[in-house]
Amino acid sequence: MNRFAGIVMFCAVMSTLATGCAYRYYLGMHGPSIKSSLDIHQGVEKDRDCLDCHHPDQASEAPPTTHPRFTGCLKCHSS
């Protein structure tokens, strides 16, 4: 392999890795924190409880979630 091809390959691999990382970062992205309304969310721990208020079919003041099937709501929304 000549040197130019080597550099092209290197760039291709690096950009693939970089977008891969960015994508994973997006997946690990934190949602809006429940701490911005602590009084409402105090002591709420189970996904079920979250969905009691946030399920899209639920008529309530809480903003409906776009992802009611997710599990571990607090992993993304607690910090």
Ligand code: HEC
């Ligand atoms: C008693 C009903 C209730 C429960 C239970 C509840 N929420 Fe909420 N949640 C609300 C209401 C009402 C709001 C709107 C608060 C506001 O606008 O200040 C809200 C706002 C939010 C927001 C938007 C944050 C913001 O202020 O913009 C998120 C995210 C959220 N809740 C996630 C959760 C998660 C995750 C759980 C479970 C750990 C949960 N909620 C449990 C009623 C509830």
Ligand code: HEC
């Ligand atoms: C993988 C991380 C992740 C998980 C798990 C997760 N969420 Fe979210 N959530 C987000 C992100 C990112 C947003 C902001 C983008 C959007 O609105 O889709 C969001 C937005 C929201 C909102 C909208 C807040 C608003 O101001 O409109 C609510 C409500 C919410 N999530 C509730 C929940 C509930 C309830 C669960 C558990 C069933 C949950 N989330 C699980 C990442 C997550």
